[in-house]
Amino acid sequence: MTFTVPHTALEQLESQVRQALHTTDDSALDVLGYGEITLVLRLRTEAGSFACKRLPAFSDPARFESYRRSLDEYLRRLAERGLTVAPTEVWHTRAPSGRVTAYCVQRELPSERLCSRLLHTEDDVWAKNFFARFLDRVHATVHHGLGLDAQASNWIDMDGELTYLDVTTPLMRDTRGRERLDVRLFFTSLPWVLRDAVRLSMATSIFDKFYEPRGVLLDFLGNLHKERLDSLVPAFLEQANARLAQPLTAEEVAAYYRGDARMWELIQRLRAADRLWHRKVRRRPYPFLLPPPVAR
Ligand SMILES: Nc1ncnc2c1ncn2[C@@H]1O[C@H](COP(=O)(O)OP(=O)(O)O)[C@@H](O)[C@H]1O
Ligand SMILES: [Mg+2]
Structure with missing residues (x-):
């Protein structure tokens, strides 16, 4: 292929x-x-x-x-x-x-097969079957050295097979737990992070969740709120908890989402401000394409 x-x-x-x-x-x-x-x-x-x-x-x-x-x-x-x-x-x-x-x-893969979309269009039986396959993939893949950003919008379901899309940010850590990625490069659209090393290390700690199945699942479930799919959370929690040593709760998912949404909102605002600074004050083109504001 x-x-x-x-x-x-x-x-x-x-x-x-x-x-x-x-x-x-x-x-x-x-x-x-x-x-x-x-x-x-x-x-x-x-x-x-x-x-x-x-x-x-x-x-x-x-x-x-x-x-x-x-x-x-x-x-x-x-x-x-x-x-x-x-x-x-x-x-x-x-x-x-x-x-x-x-x-x-x-x-380009068929966007109507994007899992974030199928969770809206398919029924509960499909959702349950999807989530069982999803849990298998997450548990088989994720460990302290290898991470996944597993939100529903990062998967396409084709011919009964979940295909992962979002690989541009390789999530790998060395044996001492340090990010293998050139983190500074990927944060160049966030000038505030670059200003000091403390912020940079804070920013890398937001990656922690991607390196253990529980964190990946928490992030996935939290993001269902953003996708207006919160009604799926209780059933998914039951399925997820059957395989977790430390169960997740609906409150934890909701609290996580509020924190995550605030973080991304802040990042978007900072980037928009930086873009304005480039264009109006320094009079140079801003070097990134930014997505439009997302309702959270
Ligand atoms: N190969 C692809 N075919 C069709 N749509 C895609 C493909 N890759 C990405 N997309 C669309 O673009 C969105 C963002 O892509 P993704 O790789 O997840 O980037 P990001 O790291 O910014 O989240 C996906 O949620 C999907 O809607
Ligand atoms: Mg993505």
């Missing part, structure tokens, strides 16, 4: 994106999905339609190569654990200055 990213089409897409960042008019971009971090763009070509996730710019080729290696390793380790992941390739272009712009590219 491998594919080769169509080079010229991606070059064109990147120049469109640059144009949009420069003019602050992004109406020409074909948006496939909004994540918390990235904007996912659709690219139609003769070789099919692709989902293109633009990464933060890499200051030099070495930094890019190290990202690429960690992504490859992440994909390999997820596969070793039996997880089905959307085949992902990295496309990049290098400026004379050495700066690298890169995208994670996947084939």
Whole structure:
């Protein structure tokens, strides 16, 4: 199921994106999905339609190569654990200055099969069966060195198989529990984090939950509130707790969601403020595509 990213089409897409960042008019971009971090763009070509996730710019080729290696390793380790992941390739272009712009590219998968959508459209029987399969995947995959951001919008259900989409941020930790990811790079859209190391380490602790099944499930269940799917929480809690040593409660899920929603709201506001600063005060293009505000 491998594919080769169509080079010229991606070059064109990147120049469109640059144009949009420069003019602050992004109406020409074909948006496939909004994540918390990235904007996912659709690219139609003769070789099919692709989902293109633009990464933060890499200051030099070495930094890019190290990202690429960690992504490859992440994909390999997820596969070793039996997880089905959307085949992902990295496309990049290098400026004379050495700066690298890169995208994670996947084939566009049918969005009507996105689990966050199916949980709205399918019935309770489907939901129960989905969640049983989901629990199997989470318990088989996640451990202190390998993480998953398992929210419902990160999975597509195709032919009875859950396919994981959200691999742009490889979640791996070394034996001392340190993030393998170039965390600074992925927080470059959050200038406040970069100001001091204390904040940076605080920010990495928000990743803790992704490295144990209980935290991954808490995050998944909390996010059902955001998706207006809270009615599913009690039944899912029962299924989840059958496999957890320390059970989760509905109160814990709701409290977690309130905290998580506040954090992302704050991040969105800070990014919007930073964008304004770039554009109005420094009079330079803001280098990121931001998703629109989300109702929480
Ligand atoms: N291969 C794909 N095919 C179709 N839609 C996709 C694909 N990858 C991502 N999307 C859409 O874009 C959204 C965000 O993508 P994701 O990889 O989860 O990025 P983020 O890290 O920003 O959450 C997904 O929830 C989904 O709606
Ligand atoms: Mg996502």
